[in-house]
Amino acid sequence: MDLPAVQRSSEWSPGLIATAGIVAVSTLGFLLFDSRGTTAPPGLHVDEDALDLGTVWARSDFQWTVPVENRSSRTIVVSHVEASCACTNVKPSSFTLRPTSRQQLALRLNLFPPTGVTPGYITNFGVSLDFRDENGRRIAQKTLHGRVRYPLVGSPVITYYGPDQLVEHTPGLEKRCELRRDYELTDVILGEHDFPGTARLEKAGVGSTVWLSVRPFDGLRPGRFEYDIPLVGILEDGTHLPDFPVRINGWVGADVKLVPSRLSLPLARIGETVRMTVQVHSQSGEPLRVKEAAALTDAVAVTLLDEEAAGGPLYEVSKTINAGGAVDDNVRFIFEKHDGTGGSITAAVRSYGLATGETSR
CATH class of the missing domain: 2.60.40.10 (Immunoglobulins)
Incomplete structure (x- = not known):
């Protein structure tokens, strides 16, 4: 044609x-x-x-x-x-x-x-x-x-979200997308790109399927990322078609998390005060500083226990139970790493107040 x-x-x-x-x-x-x-x-x-x-x-x-x-x-x-x-x-x-x-x-x-x-x-x-x-x-x-x-047909998108979120300092997962190529294409090659990772192309026979596999490098900075990797179709006469972009996007999570990740205070009766210890933990082992640790509701208090603890600063989260049943409050930790980067973690604190005569949930 x-x-x-x-x-x-x-x-x-x-x-x-x-x-x-x-x-x-x-x-x-x-x-x-x-x-x-x-x-x-x-x-x-x-x-x-x-x-x-x-x-x-x-x-x-x-x-x-x-x-x-x-x-x-x-x-x-x-x-x-x-x-x-x-x-x-x-x-x-x-x-x-x-x-x-x-x-x-x-x-x-x-x-x-x-x-x-x-x-x-x-x-x-x-x-x-x-x-x-x-x-x-x-x-x-x-x-x-x-x-x-279109020289290629399919869904040219590779996404790192949800369960596949990347964590800083953790090697990226390899993912791939599958595309079908037009029968007039004799070959498909990778174009020039700035994706910070590896990209490789696998091809079946002429007029058949191609697979693009990518793996982000270790050390992507936290936050959203978006890159295009161009695939170039080649016709029988050697003509190179315009770039066909495959979008690589996702989110890099910081290597900092709360331990434990779910904050559940012990059962208590109304009027009693309950406490638990939580650590702002650096998974890479790099030192960090918590710039601010605070409760987002008046019912909960956050107190520093040990700023120099191995693995990250230790805090006590406490609450005086003022109502029966399950209640969720929120706490937030704003941190800064040695290289000047930082972020924040917001977590729900679940408490349960026992009603009169109640001994368990």
Whole structure:
């Protein structure tokens, strides 16, 4: 299949690239507006061939130019050009056209779906462009349409969340995603990336499955992370297709935790005071300093017992029982490590007050 090259492209700031995905008709049921059926006041004209992209390979930075002509006898002021999805950026977004004059609109589109999941090898898509005046009224509406072709199909996302959360100073778990490649691809290779870890590609036969396996390096800083690893499809004639990004994201937890992790005070009667010891523990053994330890409710007290204890500072959590039944209070510890990084831990403290005559839960 011959795929048309991007024509009439123009260069402008990459900072204007939209980050959401293209609206896919076949999967999202997006209603296409027929530009030839526009009933707005006559004047703005766009040739049909400028609105038809044909079939193009998916890319995150697709550039296209749409010439708009004023065929009326009056001056038309366009205060805003509004695209139907955030995947499209239009430059300029406002302009004035005298009779018979033209304006070139430079469009930049992200042709990947917003979910990252590629719905099929070839998918119809459409984006409507609303031309509005200074009062927000629609002057005209035109629809950019075509078909996008994906070199790989599947869910190109690897996520480290939930039970697979990474812990700082703990070697990362290896995870992988599976993708199916277009039959015209003779090979798929890894592109250049800055992912702080290892990435390797396994491939079955031509037109079959590829697997991307990743393992983050030890020592990722705590907090959220997000990286793209590009896969590059190669056609039989040696053509390298645009990057197909696989998103690696997740959360690195700090190597600091409370011991015990569940804070449950002993059973007690109303009016009695109960206590337990808790340690702010560094799993890596690196020294840390607790900058603040406090209860988030007045019913609980937090007292420092030993700041220099092996493994981390020791604290006493105490409460005078003032009600029967189970009650949850919260405590928070804000810590700082020797390298200047830090964080906080908030934990629930469960207490249980025994009613008169009650001996156990």
